[in-house]
Structure formats: C-alpha cells, structure tokens
Amino acid sequence: MFLATSIVTTIALLMLFLLPKSYSSEITKSNSSLPEVDIDLLEFPLNLEYLEAEFFLYGALGYGLDKFAPNLTLGGPTPIGGKRANLGPFTRDVIKQFALQEVGHLRAIQSTVKGFPRPLLNLSAESFAKVVDSAFETQLVPSFDPYRNGLNFLLASYLIPYVGLTGYVGASTKLQDPKSKRLVAGLLGVESGQDAVIRALLYRYKNIKVKPYRKTVAEFTNRFSQLRDKLGNAGVKDEGLMVPKDEGAEGLITGNVLAGDRYSVAYDRTPKEILRIVYGSGDERKPGGFYPKGADGRIAKSHLSKA
DSSP states (O other): OHHHHHHHHHHHHHHHHHSOHHHHHHHHHHHHOOOHHHHHHHHTTHHHHHHHHHHHHHHHHSOOHHHHOGGGGTTOOOOBSOOOOOOOHHHHHHHHHHHHHHHHHHHHHHTTSOOOOOOOOBOOHHHHHHHHHHHHTSOOSSOOOTTSSHHHHHHHHHTSHHHHHHHHHHHHTTOOSHHHHHHHHHHHHHHHHHHHHHHHHHHTTTTSEETTTTEEHHHHHHHHHHHHHHHHTSSOOOOOSBOOGGGSGGGOOSBOSSOOOTTSOOOOOOHHHHHHHHHSSSOTTSOBTTBTTOOOSHHHHHHHTTO
16 A cells, blocks of 8 residues: 555656646646735735834844845835834743744745835834824823833834734635635734733733823723724724723623624724824825835825825
C-alpha cells in the first residue's frame, strides 16, 4: 500500500514539473484572481494595518517599517512623530507582539492583492492629543502624550485596533471569493484579540485616575468611544469599559470588557465611517488626523476625489 502511494505521488510531482510553463502560470493566475469588490475591500484595510504596525513598532522598538521591513512600505513616506514609548517590560512585550502581528497582516494582504504604498501617517504626540482633546471637548493640560508611560500608550492603543475590526466585520458580508473571506476572518480574529487584550488591561485600572488629569481610565475609554460614534455618524457602534447596566451583556452588568450590541455581537462599520473617524473630521472627504494627506486605495481615493 505504501509503495503504491509513493508511486502515485511521484507521478503527480513529475506531471507538475513537466507541465508547460505557460499552463502552470495560468493556474497560478486563475487561483490568485479575485472579484474587483474583493480587491477593493482587501486593500482598504491596509490603511489601518499600516497605522497599527507603525504605532506598535515605534512604541515597542523605537523604529518602524523603514528599518524592520522596508519592502512592506512599497516606498511610502516615513511616518511623522513616532517614537519609543516609556513602557514597562510586560507592556513592551505585549506591544511588541502586536507589532509583529501587524507586520504579518501586511504581508498577508500584500500577498493577496497588489496594495499601495504606505500613506503618510501622523503618529506624533500632538496628533493623539488632538483626538483626546476632541473626546473631552476641552484642551487637557498638559497635553496628552501617548509615549509618556504604559497607561497612556494603552489608552492610545484603545483608539486603533477596534476601528479596524469593525471594518472587517462590515466587509465580511460583501466579500465574494472564499479566499477573501478566509483572509478577513483570520485578520478579524487577531484584531479582535488585540482589542480584547487592550481592553482587559485597561479594565483592571478602570477606576484609576490618569495622571495628571482628574479623569479615570473608564472615563477616557467612554469618551473615546463616544467620539468615534459621533465622527462615524452611523449610530452607536462603540462602547467604553463601563456602560449603564441595561446596556451591558444581557442587561445585567455594567462592566464592558468587550464591546458588542444587545446580543453581544460585534459592531460593523463601512469604509466611509472608518475614514470619518481616522481623519478626525467626521467627513470621509476631508483628510487629517492620523492621515494628513488621506488614506489610499480605490475606496478612499473615490471619496477624496469628491472633496
């Protein structure tokens, strides 16, 4: 039986090597072809994956893709203002894991679709401070600095993976090819895990006041979520670490370590909503925030062309 199986395997391999190159390449081409809608929906998240990869790399290591994996930038400009955060050993280890995972996400997407060069990203402390000031509707003194300590960096991290995961949830129903669906499901799983870890770490300190401000960790997360809902302009799709009891899981609890609707199912967002949030403008046609010159890809550019 073993001999027969070996003979069959050998013949199959010989046939593969003896196939004309044109025929072999045609197989590869047909396997890699995807519907246009899938290509657009797989390319759009690259904007968020670039942002996450760079923020986590700089925070953990003090440098980004230009040094770690320059081929993945596809020649895009170096981010503004990224730097090594003042993190403790445990937090640095977690953030480094996130950074490496995001590098993997970039590789996965770029190996499936053509993609585009890294857009210009603003990772400066000033950029994050503007988001925090918008969330509290006042200018905090001193300005919020995500790189100041581990707690600040985790709060800043709260702003990022969740937006991406809601985008993957939204895209999942529109994808056509099984390969696309499998990729997005895999990306969603890890992005959701990152968000869960960030929320769990912050939840432990939910009642601790963030120095030097007289505001608790829970207040920060609630404000951030409210701001994203406001900018997204599509109803409630975001929740902080503490919610009214009737809005918690099964209407029975105020702790909200994971965000979800009344059935504890993850919220979804469209590319328009995501652009409104990451631009900080509430308008998918007005770039700014983390993307001074706007996001890239056919979906993002289609809105910029209408500006």
